[in-house]
Amino acid sequence: MMLKKLALAGAISLMGSTAFAACSYENKTEVKMLSAGFEAWKAVTDAMAECGNFQAELDQEFRTKQPAAFEANPSLYHLGGVSNGTVTPLLNAETIRPLDDLVAKYGANLTPNQLIRIDGKIMAVAMMVNTQHLMYREDILSDLDIATPTSWDEVYAAAAKIKEAGVVEYPLGATMKSGWNLAQEFVNMYPGFGGNLFNADNTTAVNSDAGLKALETMKAGMEFMDPEVLVSDSTYVQQQFQQGKIAMANLWASRAGAMNDEAESQVVGKVKMAAAPTAMAGGAPATTLWWDGIVVAANISDEEADAAFKLAMEGMDTEMVTANNDAAIWLVPGFTPGPLSEGAIATATANPAPPAYPSTTQMGLLHTALGNEIPAFLTGERDAAATLVAIEEAYATAAKEAGVLK
Numbered sequence: 001m002m003l004k005k006l007a008l009a010g011a012i013s014l015m016g017s018t019a020f021a022a023c024s025y026e027n028k029t030e031v032k033m034l035s036a037g038f039e040a041w042k043a044v045t046d047a048m049a050e051c052g053n054f055q056a057e058l059d060q061e062f063r064t065k066q067p068a069a070f071e072a073n074p075s076l077y078h079l080g081g082v083s084n085g086t087v088t089p090l091l092n093a094e095t096i097r098p099l100d101d102l103v104a105k106y107g108a109n110l111t112p113n114q115l116i117r118i119d120g121k122i123m124a125v126a127m128m129v130n131t132q133h134l135m136y137r138e139d140i141l142s143d144l145d146i147a148t149p150t151s152w153d154e155v156y157a158a159a160a161k162i163k164e165a166g167v168v169e170y171p172l173g174a175t176m177k178s179g180w181n182l183a184q185e186f187v188n189m190y191p192g193f194g195g196n197l198f199n200a201d202n203t204t205a206v207n208s209d210a211g212l213k214a215l216e217t218m219k220a221g222m223e224f225m226d227p228e229v230l231v232s233d234s235t236y237v238q239q240q241f242q243q244g245k246i247a248m249a250n251l252w253a254s255r256a257g258a259m260n261d262e263a264e265s266q267v268v269g270k271v272k273m274a275a276a277p278t279a280m281a282g283g284a285p286a287t288t289l290w291w292d293g294i295v296v297a298a299n300i301s302d303e304e305a306d307a308a309f310k311l312a313m314e315g316m317d318t319e320m321v322t323a324n325n326d327a328a329i330w331l332v333p334g335f336t337p338g339p340l341s342e343g344a345i346a347t348a349t350a351n352p353a354p355p356a357y358p359s360t361t362q363m364g365l366l367h368t369a370l371g372n373e374i375p376a377f378l379t380g381e382r383d384a385a386a387t388l389v390a391i392e393e394a395y396a397t398a399a400k401e402a403g404v405l406k
Contacts, residue, residue, distance in 0.1 A: 023051035023314055029307035031055070033294075034062050034069060035081020038234070038254045040128055040292065043324035044081075048315035060235060062086075063180065070095035075297035078308035083292045084116075085184075087124055088364045096295040098123060102309040109317065114331050116293060126293035127316045128328040130254050131276065132175075132188060133287070133343030137247045138272040140167055151278045152189075152217055152286065155248060159224035162247050172224040173237040173249035176378070181233050183371035188250075189214040192279030192286025197366060202404050204366055204395045207388040215377055215384045217279060222378065230375060241271055250276055250287070253344035257326040260340070273343025275350055285347045291331075362404055369394035 030053050035041045037058035045056035057077075059065065063086045069076040070090055080090065090096045098121040103110060107125070116124040134149065141148065141158065144165055149155040159171035175181045186206075190197065195210030222229060226240070238255045240246040242265040258264070259271040276285035294312045296305050318334035326340045329348075337345060369391050377387040399405040 027051035027053045027311055031308045031311050032077045033079035034077045036062050039257045040254050040328035041081050043327045044315040047320040048311050051311055051314055070297050073299045075299040078297055078300050078304055080295045082295050083290050095298050097298040106310050106313045124293045124295045126291040126331055128292050128330050130252055130290040130292055131287050131344050131347050132250045132252055133276045133347045134274040135249055135251050135271055137270055139270050140247045148274050155277050168247050169245045170226050171247050172221055173240045173246040174225055174229055175234050175237055176229045177233040178230050178375045179371040182374050183367045186214055186370050188287045189217055189279055192283055202362055204392055207392045211388045212384050219378055254328055256340040275346035285350050361402055365398040366395050
């Protein structure tokens with residue numbers, strides 16, 4: 001429920017000034033940050049860099065680097081860009097600090113929905129919401145008289161017509177890179193079939209009819225995709241769109257702005273957005289809602305933390321948002337919804353499945369098990385039923401080692 005409120009808060013924020021101002025002060029303390037590399041983080045870190053003495057590392061493998069980097073003493077970074085999925089190991093290791101005092105000092109312009117509280121303490125500040133939504137080539141669907149798909153069955157029917165017409169290399173793109181991306185595809189699809197990820201005793205519930213349907217639906221799309229789809233992440237799909245190689249994909253809203261980047265896109269104005277497809281008739285969009293935001297390292301001095309948080313607030317202000325309105329579904333005041341945000345807002349307001357990432361150890365362990373075990377099914381080495389058993393067993397082993405299960 002909180003994440004839906006976040007999405008709606010971003011959608012109705014009042015419009016601010018359209019002028020992009022330079023930093024309001026000179027930063028005297030060296031600050032380093034590690035985050036993902038999509039457009040919203042580029043906008044925020046560029047704004048932070050205006051203040052000086054700032055170094056940003058934007059890396060799509062950030063989630064694997066952050067835990068060890070923040071565990072170092074002193075931490076290798078002062079700030080981290082996280083989501084409700086990737087913050088979990090940092091919370092578990094206690095390598096990020098509560099932000100209540102810093103919010104009181106520098107967060108006068110933050111809205112309540114930006115404050116991510118864990119056990120009553122502010123542990124992160126959200127800047128945007130994110131979700132996967134359907135992105136499609138409007139010109140291709142129009143030429144072939146295809147209505148905008150609203151379900152995965154309709155997506156595949158449209159893909160068959162596009163494949164027959166031969167107007168692009170591959171009708172579909174997908175973020176199905178083995179590991180985290182592939183696991184996320186399952187986590188999106190599975191609740192769409194009404195499945196719950198966990199039982200009351202912390203065992204996983206994915207070995208179910210919903211689990212079988214999710215796997216089979218994921219595999220059904222592969223005949224319309226690049227044969228190299230198991231190495232395809234968000235950047236891969238974004239570039240496929242930009243180069244005119246695909247016609248549709250269920251891709252992160254944070255990638256929408258790149259479609260109209262004239263410096264690198266060949267499809268400016270041609271890619272439109274719609275709600276994420278449903279998995280079953282009458283169901284909700286088969287996706288999950290996320291937030292992205294900043295955390296501050298625990299293993300740095302209070303003075304460094306003060307400087308880092310102040311700098312982060314400079315990067316997450318109204319001037320940055322109005323200069324980069326279409327880069328994200330911003331929670332920062334100043335965001336004005338536009339055509340590129342229509343799909344994400346439609347998804348967020350269509351009662352999608354409950355968020356799958358309450359920042360728990362269980363979710364992190366299951367996500368790893370999914371990413372490790374599903375490739376064998378997609379390559380034909382193992383059937384769906386055996387794959388679900390393997391996921392169940394891998395999760396149980398890891399959960400017992402972590403003390404989640406007895």
